[in-house]
Amino acid sequence: MVLKVYNTLTRSKEEFTPLHGNRVNMFVCGPTVYDYMHLGHARTYIAYDVIARYLRYKKYSLFYIMNITDVDDKIIERAKEKNVHPIKLAVEYENYFMEDMERLGINTVNLFVRASEHLEEIINQVKTLIEKGYAYETETGVYYDVTKFLDYGKLSRQKPEELSQHRVDPDPTKRHPQDFALWKKRSREEFGWDSPWGYGRPGWHIEDTAITVTYFGPTYDIHGGAIELIFPHHEAEIAQAEAATGVKPLVRYWVHTGLLTVRGEKMSKSLGNFITVRDALKKYDAETLRFFFILTHYRSPIDFDEQKLEQARESLRTLYNTLQNLQETEQADELTEEDKNLQTKLQQFKQKFIDAMDDDFNTPVAVSVLFELAHEVNRVIQKNKRISSKLKEDVSNLFKELGGILGILQKPIRKEAETEIVDKLLEVIIEVRNELRNRKEYEIADRIRNRLREVGIVLEDTGKGTRWRFS
RNA sequence: GCCCGGGUGGCCGAGUGGUGGAGGCGGCGGCCUGCAGAGCCGCUUCACGAGGGUUCGAAUCCCUCCCCGGGCUCCA
Numbered sequence: 001m002v003l004k005v006y007n008t009l010t011r012s013k014e015e016f017t018p019l020h021g022n023r024v025n026m027f028v029c030g031p032t033v034y035d036y037m038h039l040g041h042a043r044t045y046i047a048y049d050v051i052a053r054y055l056r057y058k059k060y061s062l063f064y065i066m067n068i069t070d071v072d073d074k075i076i077e078r079a080k081e082k083n084v085h086p087i088k089l090a091v092e093y094e095n096y097f098m099e100d101m102e103r104l105g106i107n108t109v110n111l112f113v114r115a116s117e118h119l120e121e122i123i124n125q126v127k128t129l130i131e132k133g134y135a136y137e138t139e140t141g142v143y144y145d146v147t148k149f150l151d152y153g154k155l156s157r158q159k160p161e162e163l164s165q166h167r168v169d170p171d172p173t174k175r176h177p178q179d180f181a182l183w184k185k186r187s188r189e190e191f192g193w194d195s196p197w198g199y200g201r202p203g204w205h206i207e208d209t210a211i212t213v214t215y216f217g218p219t220y221d222i223h224g225g226a227i228e229l230i231f232p233h234h235e236a237e238i239a240q241a242e243a244a245t246g247v248k249p250l251v252r253y254w255v256h257t258g259l260l261t262v263r264g265e266k267m268s269k270s271l272g273n274f275i276t277v278r279d280a281l282k283k284y285d286a287e288t289l290r291f292f293f294i295l296t297h298y299r300s301p302i303d304f305d306e307q308k309l310e311q312a313r314e315s316l317r318t319l320y321n322t323l324q325n326l327q328e329t330e331q332a333d334e335l336t337e338e339d340k341n342l343q344t345k346l347q348q349f350k351q352k353f354i355d356a357m358d359d360d361f362n363t364p365v366a367v368s369v370l371f372e373l374a375h376e377v378n379r380v381i382q383k384n385k386r387i388s389s390k391l392k393e394d395v396s397n398l399f400k401e402l403g404g405i406l407g408i409l410q411k412p413i414r415k416e417a418e419t420e421i422v423d424k425l426l427e428v429i430i431e432v433r434n435e436l437r438n439r440k441e442y443e444i445a446d447r448i449r450n451r452l453r454e455v456g457i458v459l460e461d462t463g464k465g466t467r468w469r470f471s
Numbered sequence: 472g473c474c475c476g477g478g479u480g481g482c483c484g485a486g487u488g489g490u491g492g493a494g495g496c497g498g499c500g501g502c503c504u505g506c507a508g509a510g511c512c513g514c515u516u517c518a519c520g521a522g523g524g525u526u527c528g529a530a531u532c533c534c535u536c537c538c539c540g541g542g543c544u545c546c547a
Contacts, residue, residue: 008475011475028547029547030547031546031547032545032546032547037547038547040546040547041547042547043547044547045547047547048547072545073545074545074546153474156474156475156542156543157474157475158473158474158475158542158543159473159474170544177544178543178544179544180544181544203544204544204545205544224547225547226546226547227475227476227541227542227547228541228542228546228547229542229546229547230475230541230542231474231475231542231543231544232542232543232544233544233546235544236544257547258476258477258541259540259541259547260547261540261541264539264540265540266540266541266546267547268545268546268547269545269546270545270546295483295484295494295495296483296484296485297484297485299476300476300477300484301476301477301540301541303540305483307482307483307496308482308483308496310496311482311483311495311496311497312483312495312496314495314496314497315483315494315495315496318495318496318509321509321510322509322510324509325509325510356485362485364484364485364493364494364495365485365486365493365494367494367495368484368485368493368494368495369493369494370494371493371494371495372493372494375511378509378510378511379510379511381510381511382503382510382511383511437505440505442505442506445505445506446505446506446507449506449507449508450507453507458508458509459507459508460507460508460509461504461505461506461507461508462504462508462509463503463504467509
C-alpha cells in the first residue's frame with residue numbers, strides 16, 4: 001500500500017509522491033511567541049511530529065521547517081504592557097516554547113526560522129509583487145489586490161466578492177476590503193524596519209512565503225497548520241507565492257489539523273480558556289499527552305476534558321503493563337506452538353500498523369494494532385508462563401519500533417524518578433511484608449500495601465514474588 | 472449572510488456502499504490470588520442527529536431539516 005494524504009485543496013486523499021525523488025520538504029506554521037505554549041499548539045505540533053516521524057520511517061529524506069513569528073502586533077502590545085523590548089519578549093517566549101517542545105518529545109523539526117531574520121527576503125517578495133502588479137502602496141501600507149489573482153479562494157472555496165463580513169473595520173485606503181497587508185507603515189516610535197515604502201513591519205502572511213521560497217523554492221511538498229489558518233492565512237500564502245514566483249502550485253499537499261476545543265469552544269489565547277503545556281505536564285507525563293492526542297485522528301476536532309486524559313493514561317498503562325509482563329516472563333530456548341504462531345504474526349501486526357499509517361496517518365487505528373498485539377502477547381504469556389528468548393526480544397523491539405513512530409512506549413518500564421536508594425528501600429519493605437504474609441499477618445501486610453498506594457507506589461504480588469511500580 | 476467541518480454504544484473513538492459497531496476507558500461476572508493488582512475469558516454492544524430518496528443492499532451516495540463547532544483579514 002502506498003501512503004495517502006488528505007489534501008485540503010482537493011478535499012480528498014491523494015497518493016503521496018514527493019516533488020524531488022525521495023526528498024520531502026515540509027513547512028508547518030509555528031507559534032507567535034508572546035505567551036506560553038498551550039495544549040492547542042501541542043495537539044498540532046504533536047500531529048506533525050508523528051507525520052514527520054512516519055515519513056522518515058518510510059525512508060523519505062524529510063526537511064522540516066517551522067517558522068517562529070517574532071514580529072507581530074500581539075507581541076508589540078504585550079511588550080508595551082510589560083515595558084520590555086518586543087524582541088526581548090519574543091526571545092523569552094521562544095525559549096519557553098523550545099523547552100516545552102522538547103519536553104513533549106517533539107524533536108523532528110530540522111530548522112526553526114525567525115521572521116525577524118528574514119526581512120530582506122520579505123521586502124524583496126513585496127517588491128516583486130508590486131512590480132508584477134499584484135500589490136499597491138497607499139499612505140498606510142502595501143496591500144495585495146486579491147482581484148488580480150484569479151485563483152484567490154481556491155483553498156478555502158470562497159468567492160472573494162463574498163468576503164464582505166469583517167470583524168475589524170478594513171483599512172479605508174485599500175482598493176477592496178478583501179485586500180490584505182503585505183507591509184504596514186508604522187511610526188518611528190514603534191518597533192520596525194526600514195523599507196522602500198518607509199518604516200514599518202511586514203504583514204502577517206508574508207513571512208511564511210518569504211521563508212519557504214528561500215529554503216524550498218517555488219514549490220514544496222507539505223504545508224501544515226491548524227484548520228483555522230486555511231483562511232485567510234494559507235489562502236494569502238498561495239496568492240503571494242504563486243504570483244511572486246509565477247510557479248504553481250506553491251504546495252502539493254495542504255494538511256490541516258483539527259482544533260482542540262474546551263466545552264465546545266476553541267482553546268485559544270484570546271478566549272483565555274487555555275491550559276499551558278507546562279501546567280499539563282505537572283499532572284500528566286509527556287507520553288500521556290501525546291497518547292491522548294493520537295487517540296483521535298489528526299483532522300478531527302478534540303474536545304478537551306481531563307477525564308479523557310485520564311482515560312488515555314490508563315489506556316497507555318495497559319500497553320506498559322504488557323511490556324512489563326513480557327519483561328518478567330521466564331525465557332526459554334525452544335519455541336512452543338504458541339510462540340511460533342505469534343512469531344509469524346508479528347510481521348502481520350507490523351503491516352497492519354503501517355497500512356493504518358499509510359491511510360492518511362490514521363493513528364487511532366495504528367494504536368488499536370498495538371492493543372491487538374499486546375493482547376496476543378499476554379495470551380501466550382498467560383498460557384505458557386514462559387516465552388522463547390528470541391520472541392521476547394522481537395516483540396519488545398516491535399513495540400519500541402512502532403511506538404517510536406508515535407512517540408510512545410519509549411520509557412524504561414519504571415519511571416526515571418527511580419533511584420537506587422528507592423529501589424533498595426522498597427526491597428526491604430517488600431521483604432518484611434512478605435515475611436508478614438508468610439505468617440498470615442495479612443492485615444498488616446495489606447496496610448503496608450495500601451499506605452504505599454497512597455504515596456503512589458503499587459505493590460503487586462505475583463507467582464514469582466512481589467513487584468512494584470509507580471502508579 | 473457566505474464558506475468549511477462534525478453529530479456512531481455508559482464514555483472516548485475507528486469505519487465513507489456489502490459477512491460480525493475496530494480498538495480503548497469504565498462497569499459487572501468468571502479464572503488466578505490469602506486479598507488486591509496485573510493478565511486471561513465473557514457480558515455491558517444487533518448503534519450510526521431527524522425525515523425523505525437512489526440502490527438487490529446505505530452510518531457510508533443524493534435532497535430537506537435540526538443541533539454543535541470553525542473561518543470571513545488576531546489565532547496552532
